[in-house]
Amino acid sequence: MKSCYLAIVVALCSTQLGIGSDFKLPATDENVPGQGTLRRHGWFQNLWEKRRSAWAKQVQQDQGALVFLGDSITQGWGGNLSKSFPEVKVANRGISGDTTRGVLLRLEEDVIKLNPSGVVILIGTNDLEEGDSADSVAGNLKLIISQLKKHNSKMPILLCQVMPSSATKRRPAGRIREINQKCFAVVRGDPQITVLDTWTLFADTKGDAKKMEFPDLLHPNKAGYNKWAAALRPLLATHGFLEKVVPTFEKEDGFEMLFNGKDLTGWGFRDRKTLKPSKTFDGMKSSHDDRYVAINGRLVVTTPPEGRRIQQLWTTREFPEDFILKLEFRATPNADSGVFIRKPQLQCRDYSLAGPWKSLPNYKPQDWNELVVQVQGGIAHCTCNGDILNSEFKVPATGPIGLEGDRGQMEYRHIRMKTLK
Structure with a gap:
């Protein structure tokens, strides 16, 4: 009798902890949400049960974590995930070999029950290997996003594009591009979701992995x-996971700060043709549409949810005298922005991917870089980390300083100017 009672208790405890049969894959696709492939290889079923059973024991421990959700690429980060983001409580929910349909099936237990503070998603490459259509992948992603949004309509969701691979891996570049395009169409215009261009970040000239x-x-x-990790950090900082303390900075003698690091005082919108002021943001932490936001010493030009949106933020002052302008900028992969000097635009981008200067020896991708513009006699001499961008950039006699938003996220800080007399 005692042994029977003990067996019942063990079975009940195992069920509550999610151990064993609770995490077995369904034998058929009947009543399984989504479409496309749900893998059932022996090795995959064993891994699926093992990892999910272990996670079931960590539900309380992982409450409120930033969840990384995906397949072997996410799983492969392993213990180094927390080392990559030591300031953040993270939970790795990657299963090698998983597909979008598999993620959809396990989303409630593995992710939503953690009440995550945010979710980073990378999934879809194994669907491609199985021959599933881009529409199937995008359809499953739509259901995944819908469930996450239903659980928490304010939680940031970072969607990483499917990374490049190779036709030799049954993952040709053209098919990956198609999947990324279809998936972007699903989330286009949704301000809760930020898409990170991890395809361009890693692709070679043929669109394959290096x-x-x-x-x-x-x-x-x-x-x-x-x-x-470096590509994710700026976005995680914008969403409040990282870089919560304003770094100490002392401007050089003779310089004045054009951005106070706290709000958009001294900045506003202007008419694009006439440059006449149309709206000012004194005392405000963000523009009315949240495209330009002051966050912990950084002036952030946020990623437009529709992919590309050209906007311009200008100083309310104009600068007729010769000057030296200094600032630091950081770009997400393939981001496109610009700095207006009295009106003409100097391209300020993720130079190594977006150009036009792709071979700058001192440019630091996804890190802070210094832009210096010296204007004398209507000619601007422009450098990035000491590398010359343009030594004969013609500018008008007077005008404001502006920052353009186009594609991806750009950040600016320590924007300062010294008048030359």
Whole structure:
């Protein structure tokens, strides 16, 4: 009798902890949400049960974590995930070999029950290997996003594009582009979702993965993970996960700050043709549409949810005298922005991917770079980390300083000017 009672208790405890049969894959696709492939290879079923059973024991421990959701690329980050983001409580919910349909099936137990503070998604490459259509992948993603939004309509969701691979891995560049395009169409215009261009970040000139970052043309190595982490950090900072303290900065003698680091005082919108002021943001932390936001010492030009949207923020003052303008900027992969000097635009982008200066020796992708513009006699001399961008940039006799928003996220800080007399 005692042994029978003990067996019942063990069975009940196992059920409550999510151990064993609770995490077995359904035998058929009947009543399984979504479409496309749900893998059932023996090795995958074993891994699926093992990882999900272990996670079931950590539900309380992982409450409120930033969840990384995906397949082997996410799983492969392993313990280094927390080392990549030591300031953040993270939970790795990647399962090697998983598909969008598999993620959809396990979303409630593995992610939503954690009440995550945010979710980083990378999924879809295995659907491609199985021959599933881009429409199938996008349809499943739509259901995944819908469930996450239903759980928390304010939680940030970062969607990473499917990374490049190779036709030799049954993942040709054209098909990956198609999946990324279809998936972007699903989330286009949704301000809760930020899309990170991890395809352009890693693709070579043919659209395939580079062996120096993906030795097997599918999974990133340490260099690849470091690059992915660096690309995520600016977005995580914007969403309040990182860089919560304003770094100490002392301006050089003779310089005045054009951005106070706290709000948009001294900045506003102007008519694009006449440059006449149309709206000012003195005392406000953001523009009325939240495209330009002051966050912990940074003036952030946020990622437009529709992919591209050209906007311009200008100083309310104009500058007729010769000057030296200094600022630091940081760009997400392939981001496109610009700095207006009295009106003409100097391209300020993720130069290594977006150009026009793709081979600057001192440019630091997804890190802070210094832009220096010296204007004398109507000619601007422009450098990035000491590398010359343009030594004969013609500018008008007077005008404001402006920051353009176009594609991706751009951040500016320590914007300061010294008048030359």
